[in-house]
Amino acid sequence: MYNFELTREFARNLDKEDRLAKFKERFYINEGEIYMDGNSCGLCSKDAEETLFKALKAWKELGIGIWTKGGYFLYQDTLGALMAPLLNAEPEEVTCGNSTTVNVHQGILTFYHPTPERNKIVMDDISFPSDKYAVISDIRAAGYNPDECLKEVKSRDGEFIYEDDIIEAMTDDVCIVLLPSVLYRSAQLVDMERITKEAHKRGIYVGFDLCHSIGVVPHDFKKIDPDFALWCDYKYLSGGPGAIAGLYINKKHFNMKPGLAGWQGNRKDTQFNLYQSFEHAKYAGGWQIGTQPILSMAPLEGSLNMINEAGLENIRAKSLNITAYLMYLIDEKLAKYGFGVGNPREDAVRGGHIALTHDDALRINEAFKANKIIPDFRYPNVIRLAPAPLYNSYEDVYEMVERIIKIMENKEYENYENQNREGLTNNI
Ligand SMILES: Cc1ncc(COP(=O)(O)O)c(C=O)c1O
Structure with a gap:
């Protein structure tokens, strides 16, 4: 009370x-300003500035040596480990890369293996639309018809998701449920554990968009046990405008093939052998695509250290x-x-x-x-x-x-x- x-x-x-x-x-x-927009673009901290300047200094002084001598080659693992406690996930299950929307594609294309009998993706009709645009294009890329395969669950009131309605939509023809953790307008925190449990009972994968919860609502992924999740780092995490996004892949899926592959997802010990065949690293880092944008990652380090300190x-x-x-x-x-x-x-x-x-x-x-x-x-x-x-x-x-x-x-x-x-x- x-x-x-x-x-x-x-x-x-x-x-x-x-x-x-x-x-x-x-x-x-x-x-004199009262800033209430930390859920859209978190403010800059001195801690974030310091780690950004540190990366800039490494580039100035080391050139290409920033990757090895500077210690930035596996920076995504460092940041993943700093983010893991926010989800109660293992460090190797968390990485950062791309934008949120690209990570929606990464999640969907990894877990969407449609067949004529099972080809539907369940979403709500009130969450941030970029995810839907991505899913529609992914269904099309898989050779299926989004008008038939995207199963949109209508909100009863246009503001909230009703978990019972989502569960009712989990029929035998559904492959994936993709939902937000917190709704971007109404701030509703969805019952992620219940959704995941019900989906898994029916052999359906579950992904969550954590953009509006990461860094302000703790998640217990050991308990919730979703298959994948993604989020942006520029809201409550104050990683900077357009900062690199986050990605979680449940460790039980490390043997699955990344939907979007690239050389940065290759095994680190053989990456620079530049073989023609891709051998993805068996941790969340295996879902990396291209070269990490260090300057879009560096502020996040300072910010995450501060959040973990708090x-x-x-x-x-x-x-x-x-x-x-x-x-x-x-x-x-x-x-x-x-x-x-x-x-x-x-x-x-x-x-x-x-x-x-x-x-x-x-x-x-x-x-x-x-x-x-x-x-x-x-x-x-x-x-x-x-x-x-x-x-x-x-x-x-x-x-x-x-x-x-x-x-x-x-x-x-x-x-x-x-x-x-x-x-x-x-x-x-
Ligand atoms: C819930 C949600 N999902 C996805 C996005 C898209 O993120 P991005 O532009 O980083 O791809 C946003 C952006 O604000 C968002 O709020």
């Missing part, structure tokens, strides 16, 4: 008791508390202006952000930005707010709500147009 109070002093006291408060000074934060359990505890505090302030102070909470309320089924809803959300979002609140708009009525446990304080949340009250009282949002959907690229 949470017990909150309405005053600024109460927020300050929560900050005083916050064991993670000290991490804030390790981030670059613009004066402890993911502590991060989750603060995330739940600070988002519960935000919901309390929404109910108590903002509901009267037409705001609502669009995410689940119970801790067990919610991720790291709050879905603030309003019929006029688009132009209110513009007024937020003019008042130095950095939000994240999702069409048509959701403003996502993610207080990041490592760099947002309780007073940030309090101050943000005070600014929102001012915006609503002054009707400042009326200065902005309710643009149509096409004009939204500045709201990414």
Whole structure:
């Protein structure tokens, strides 16, 4: 049970008791700005900057020697080992490479072996669409018809996934279920263990997109036991815009052939023999494709070290508390202006952000930005707010709500147009 109070002093006291408060000074934060977009592009930390500069220095001083003398040839393994505790996975089951969408292709093409009897992939109809675009093209590449083989489970309300409906869709003709861990709009945390258990009973593989949970919600992959998972490293992990993505392959599948092969996935001891036949390394690193972009990986090292130092359990505890505090302030102070909470309320089924809803959300979002609140708009009525446990304080949340009250009282949002959907690229 949470017990909150309405005053600024109460927020300050929560900050005083916050064991993670000290991490804030390790981030670059613009004066006066309240950054609530850590679920889209996490802020830059001094730790991330330091490991990026270290890699740059190695390149400057060593040229091609960066790979061997510099120690960067197996950097993906180093970063994989740093990410493994976030999933409670073995270090050799985790690697980083490519973008998230490419890793969706990698997962699907590895596990999709359609036959005339069994050729369907189950997805929901409300998660981030890039995954679906990838799956449709993969079904086509396998010579099947996406209109027949993509089995989309409709959300009952357009906001949440109902696990019973997903399980009902697990018929004998299904090969794979691909779902998000946390939904990008409504922040629902899906019951991954139940889904995986039910799928495996029916001989179906399961993959998860962890973009909206990695680094803020701990996962126990030893218990959940999915077949593959992928995620981006630029949200809660603060790996930098467009940072390299993550990939998990369950060790029981290390003998499977990677769907997308390349020389960086070859056995390391024979890679430079450059044989014409590919022999993939029997660990997640075997799912590497081309040369690792070291400068898109290096900030992640500093960031992951900091997250592991802070402890993911502590991060989750603060995330739940600070988002519960935000919901309390929404109910108590903002509901009267037409705001609502669009995410689940119970801790067990919610991720790291709050879905603030309003019929006029688009132009209110513009007024937020003019008042130095950095939000994240999702069409048509959701403003996502993610207080990041490592760099947002309780007073940030309090101050943000005070600014929102001012915006609503002054009707400042009326200065902005309710643009149509096409004009939204500045709201990414
Ligand atoms: C849930 C989810 N999946 C996939 C993607 C696509 O990631 P990328 O552009 O890195 O391929 C995103 C991007 O925000 C996302 O939020």
